[in-house]
Amino acid sequence: MAHSLLADTPGHIDLLLGNEAIVRGAVEAGLQVATCYPGTPSSEVPDTLFRLSPEAGYSFEYSVNEKVALEVAGGATLAGAMTLCTMKHVGVNVAADPLMTLCYTGTPGGLLLLSADDPGCHSSQNEQDNRYYARLACMPVLEPTTAQEAKDMTRDGLLLSKKHGAPFMLRTTTRVNHLRxxxxxxxxxxxxxxxxxxxxxxxxxxxxxxxxxxxxALLERLEALRQEAENSPYNTVTGNGPLGIVCSSISRAYVADALTQSGLTDKVRVLGLGFSHPLPETLCLDFLSGVSKVLVVEELEPILENDLRALAQKNALNVEILGKNVLPRCNEFTVTMVEDAIRTLTGDPAPVRNACQPAALPMRPPNLCAGCPHRGTYFAARKVFGDDAIYSSDIGCYTLGLLPPLQAADFLLCMGSSISAGGGAALASGKAVVAFIGDSTYFHSGLTGVANAVFNKHNVLIVVLDNRTTAMTGHQPHPGVDKTILGDNESRLDIEASVRGLGVTEVREVNPFNQKKTQAALEELKAMKGVRVLIAKEPCPLFTRRVYKKVAPQVAYVAESCTGRFECLDTLACPAMYRDGDRAAVNPILCNGCMLCLQVCGHIKAKKRGS
Structure with a gap:
């Protein structure tokens, strides 16, 4: 029996995550090829496509990075396939090169690019607004507000892309991806x-x-698509009054709630833009001509605001336009924030609100999981290098080594940058540089960094943190894994072989939970010059449970002889350990049995799980 997301059951209603709704929309359009590089908040889209792929009629792949994903998608659509390519917003930076050219060549089979933006930086290094990319590329944009629209716009975006031979962007935000x-x-x-x-x-x-x-031809296509936007059911006008609101994406939901909450629904007209680019100028002109003042509600950049200002100026409209002068240019909006902005528009006084004072809660800084092998690698590196080295970090779970006591991240630029930027830091500073990079990130964009470092004779120690999966975004496979949730990877690429193939001669491989060997390998590599590589290889414990179906056979416990020096807590920061009065203690439920703590303190012992 087919999965419900694949079933031909028109009229059926299901409760879906926004990302699941995107999958259903692609299925309804007749999806034939899907490519991706996983990244929150987009990850559930490719993960769902991956799980469904054995019984679905489309081809799916986890590509090594976003540029490759879009290039594969581009080749597929040029060969006539209806194609979906998914990534998070910063992934579009990586994919920008083929994106600009695909807008020139066109997409005969249809191509929809999911750009999952992240206002508020919930899981990202920035909160860039990728509507700018769409304008740069002359690319039409659909912006869903609800799960229903996420499904419908995915379907219609693919069909319109095929009709016009133009790639479409489905621009979501974290709230849309993760609403239900x-x-x-x-x-x-x-x-x-x-x-x-x-x-x-x-x-x-x-x-x-x-x-x-x-x-x-691209500009002519964009004008033809402007007419599609003029007639799109995703662009609506509601309400009455001399005052107006223009909104897009999740801001349409904020506006609807704010108007209901404030009782101002009858005082304003609302233009909601779901098909937001190319701008439906006739619709917008008609709307602007009927109001005296307009508030533009859009998260992040004033893109619609600037478009409307230019349109009003070009047509000599006497309308006051409010936007980023009353709403912030960063972070997510809230209903209350939008309501206050609407009151600025209408002149109604803001209500007196009782400030909610939440109970004081202890701070919970981000931390590596109990049993994470990266903790062992960082502990060993700090033991060997201390503060004498510069630590170049990268994007992934291991970025959580930033905080004390590990303190193994001094700077971070983007995916794959640790090797290249680490080489630059070594070149400029003359200091020892340790560049950390994950296994998935190594295949994503670390290979070129290694080649560059070898060619330019950089003096950098590269530590590949190989936990056998793409851990942070949900355990997606990459070329170096040996097993996935769907079975063995028969085409596994070996990291050590690839490093040596790129010209690195000094390569060591260790299990980071064996501190004696790990520290010895680091000491040996520290004494060398040039490009050298340490591969710290041990599976992510969560992945081990999920895919290898293995549970650690033992846990740690603190003996009665504990002297209360808390060296184990202060140097490892393992979340399974805690203070119990004047002694340290281990939570046996959280403990993963890595036994790293036994190598730090002689008062910690091992016992069989459950005993």
Missing amino acids: GPVEFGPAPAPGKPDGFQRNPSKFVPIPAFSRPMHV
């Missing part, structure tokens, strides 16, 4: 076979002589 709501299904036809490749070099090979007319 009722979704009514439409028909889900079998995907069929791709249309096939139609050879046309003048359209698909962007040498300068061809690129110039391609750019003209």
Whole structure:
């Protein structure tokens, strides 16, 4: 029996996560190829596609990075396949090169790019607004507000992309990706076979002589898509009054709640833009002409605000436009924040609110999981290098080594940057540099850093933290894993072999839970110059339980002889350990049996789990 997300059951209503709704929309469009690089808040989309792939009619892959994912998707759509490519917002930075050119060549089979933006930096190093990318690339944008719209816009974005031969961006935010709501299904036809490749070099090979007319054709497509936006059911006008609100994405939900909460619904007209780019200028002009003052509600950048200001100025409209002068340019909005901005628009006084004073709670800084092998690697590195080295970090679980007592992250730029930036820091400072990079990140964009370091003779120690999975985003596979939730990886790439193939001669491999050998290997590599690599290899304990179906056979406990010096807590910061009066203690439920603490303090012992 087919999974409910694959079933052809029009009219059925299910309660779906926003990301699950996106999968259903792709299925309803007749998805044939899906590619991705996982990244929160987008990860549940490819993970769901991956789980469904054995019984679905589409091809799916976890690509090594976002650029490769979009290039594979681009090749698939040029060969006539209806294609979905998913990534988080910073992934579009990596994919920007092929993205700009795909907008020139067009997408005959249809291509939808999911850009999952992250206002508030819930799980990201920045909160960039990728609507700018869409304008840079002359790319149409759909912005869902509800789970139902996430499904419908995914379906319609793919179908419109195929109709016009133009890639579409589905721009979501964390709230949309992770909300849950009722979704009514439409028909889900079998995907069929791709249309096939139609050879046309003048359209698909962007040498300068061809690129110039391609750019003209791109602008003509964008104007044709503007008419689609003018007539789109995702662009709506509601309410009455001399005052107006223009909103998009999740801000449409904030506005609806704020108007209901404040009782100001009858005082304003609301233009909600779901198909937000190209801007439906006729619809917007008609709206602006009917109001005296407008509030633009959009998270992050004033993109709609600036578009509307330009439109009003060009058409000599006498309308006051409010936006980022009453709403912030960073972080997520709240209903109360939007309500106060609407009251600025209407002139109604803000109500007196009783400030909620939550109970004082202890701080919970982010920490590596109990039994995480990265803790052993960091502990050993600090023992060997202390504060004498510069620690170059990267994107992944291991970034959590930032805080005391481990303190193994001095700077971080982006995915794969630790090796390249570490080489630059060594070049400029003359100090020892230890560059940490995860196994998935190594395949994502670390290989080029290694090649560059070898070629330019950088003096850097690279530590590959190989926990056998892409841990932080949900245990997705990468080329170096030996097992996934769907079985063995028969095409596993060996990290040590690849490092040596790139020209590194000094390579060591250790289990970071064996502190004696790990510290000895680090001491040996510390005494050398040039590019050298330590591979710290031990599976993530959560992945071990989930995929290998293994549970550690023993746990740690603190003996009665504990002297209360708390060296184990102060140097390891393992969340399974805690203070129990004047002694240390171990929570046997949280303990993963890594026994790293036994190597730090002689008062900690091991016992069989459950005894």
